[in-house]
């Protein structure tokens with residue numbers, strides 16, 4: 001081969017390698033964009049679902065709230081009446097027994113049931129309330145700590161809590177709503193751990209966002225269940241209302257943030273909350 005031909009072959013080889021690398025680069029870019037489009041699509045679908053169910057939920061919650069209030073106040077009064085009536089000295093012994101053994105548990109059980117409905121109605125109202133977010137500058141680590149103290153009694157015997165608080169900046173957020181989100185996720189995590197396990201609470205930040213990761217070593221979420229967990233009323237639990245995550249998702253979206261999940265069945269689940277450090281500024285990418 002003449003030196004000139006060798007040079008040409010070399011040049012062609014370099015060009016071919018260049019094209020190959022360029023092709024790989026663009027293929028990767030296209031895959032990344034595809035993934036992004038799919039994610040945005042999924043978010044849009046979720047937001048639409050939330051909007052229609054939110055309107056419905058607001059109506060139902062409003063209608064139920066009034067009768068529920070007098071039901072609770074009457075049941076409470078009834079439970080007190082039964083209690084004081086049973087102490088009446090002139091009362092017939094048989095009647096006293098009926099009052100104490102039948103009526104009293106009935107009244108307290110009904111009251112408990114009504115209070116549970118109240119909690120669901122209140123969740124529904126938060127879920128559908130779009131504009132009443134009252135943001136203040138707050139420290140996410142502090143909100144995590146106060147949330148943890150609310151559930152501590154319930155989880156302390158079976159859960160080891162690991163904390164890794166790295167976030168330093170404050171974020172504009174509604175403390176009650178944010179605490180509700182963290183509570184829902186931590187409670188779900190603890191419910192997913194049947195015997196003993198670990199919940200890790202980690203906070204971090206980058207230039208624009210503060211991030212909270214709540215990981216558990218619980219049951220994990222099967223692949224076919226994963227797309228449904230943010231849907232209102234979806235629950236795999238016997239007595240689950242299925243509102244915790246949809247309420248949480250809604251709250252985080254109202255804060256211009258993001259709520260994501262990753263799960264490995266049998267190994268555990270990670271929920272990641274991303275919240276912007278400045279109002280009106282949107283997250284990652």
Ligand SMILES: Nc1ncnc2c1ncn2[C@@H]1O[C@H](COP(=O)(O)OP(=O)(O)O)[C@@H](O)[C@H]1O
Pocket residue numbers: 184188189190192216218219220221225229234235236237239240241242243244245246269
């Ligand atoms: N940390 C978790 N580990 C396993 N499954 C979870 C976890 N968090 C949520 N889930 C699943 O998502 C469903 C919906 O959760 P949620 O909206 O809080 O409703 P609920 O707790 O009332 O069932 C749960 O029933 C459960 O199947």
Ligand SMILES: [Mg+2]
Pocket residue numbers: 184187188244245
């Ligand atoms: Mg829940």
